[in-house]
């Protein structure tokens with residue numbers, strides 16, 4: 541396993557559980573050391589899980605030589621958004637070069653990192669072939685998108701179907717055989733490009749549907765229609781509708797980023813825009829500012845200015861019940877509140893210190909006191925540790941951006 545982050549570590553755990561001999565290679569030395577000492581840095585993997593992995597023979601390593609002799613190598617390194625709007629493939633290229641140095645006949649190489657269609661064939665294959673071994677003859681190359689949903693108690697690595705697409709039918713077959721050892725259902729793609737694009741379709745679909753309800757949230761508010769109730773009604777239709785909910789913006793490593801890979805690819809290869817993605821981005825990106833405008837309106841009703849008002853943000857992670865703050869829209873909400881002069885404090889059971897605008901904010905420790913002192917409480921993330929109706933009852937003003945409250949005085953997005 542190359543890259544032991546949110547994706548690589550759970551995958552390694554599942555492979556270990558499936559009885560495979562697993563080594564994890566990572567360039568971050570502190571992370572390698574921590575894992576070998578039994579400490580996890582990933583939400584869904586406990587220290588106990590790491591101990592179980594170590595007990596079954598797993599080792600983390602920073603030594604390239606430990607990759608030598610592997611039957612299969614799986615790449616799970618980050619693909620952040622690059623300067624040009626496409627994925628920054630720096631880590632993928634570096635990891636591929638690492639593998640190229642120890643590539644042996646018969647090896648199966650699988651890319652899991654999210655990227656644009658064609659990456660496996662156009663970027664990985666030429667690097668791996670530099671040493672003289674031929675793809676499809678001497679070694680096998682495939683793409684298998686990661687579908688991990690951090691914090692999801694129902695669907696984990698094992699029971700989420702795994703899509704696999706190779707550059708040749710044999711590569712697909714070999715990669716499918718690998719995953720079948722520890723994943724319940726493997727779904728075979730026509731090729732690597734279809735597997736790469738399937739991942740982007742999944743996340744683009746989510747991004748666009750969230751934008752749809754976010755746009756509706758604005759006009760429903762103006763029209764005096766409770767959109768949360770509208771969605772509750774619509775989702776009783778047993779076919780043809782899937783519920784999505786509005787919120788303060790989109791977060792995490794996938795939804796705000798992955799659709800860009802597709803739209804960037806369409807624009808750079810074909811010269812025209814992927815309009816759905818661009819519109820969805822425009823709508824979702826303006827949600828933090830919309831939340832702040834609504835917050836201003838709420839304070840205004842109490843004859844208070846945003847400047848100098850004490851505003852308490854509840855929940856700053858990008859999804860409930862985890863500590864991951866990547867791309868969380870709470871940061872944009874906070875920046876906007878600060879720029880309007882709000883006296884900002886935050887609480888999150890999963891986050892002790894929070895970085896906004898280069899400053900470090902300490903979480904308020906006594907939630908009841910913080911609520912009593914706040915002119916406005918904004919629920920940005922609904923962690924299950926929060927009893928939102930009780931919190932709304934105690935607040936002077938409670939603005940719920942997640943539609944979680946039933947309290948009559950709570951103001952929902």
Ligand SMILES: NC(=O)c1ccc[n+]([C@@H]2O[C@H](COP(=O)([O-])OP(=O)(O)OC[C@H]3O[C@@H](n4cnc5c(N)ncnc54)[C@H](O)[C@@H]3O)[C@@H](O)[C@H]2O)c1
Pocket residue numbers: 542543544545546547548565566567568571616617618619631632634635638652653654655686687688689690793794
């Ligand atoms: N986190 C998610 O929920 C999620 C879900 C689906 C897909 N993905 C995709 O999976 C990929 C990995 O994401 P992640 O969340 O695991 O990232 P991460 O940042 O949690 O972990 C990546 C790890 O790779 C290591 N790394 C970086 N360069 C390396 C190199 N050259 N060689 C070896 N190790 C290297 C880093 O030290 C880090 O430990 C990304 O493409 C992401 O888009 C992530």
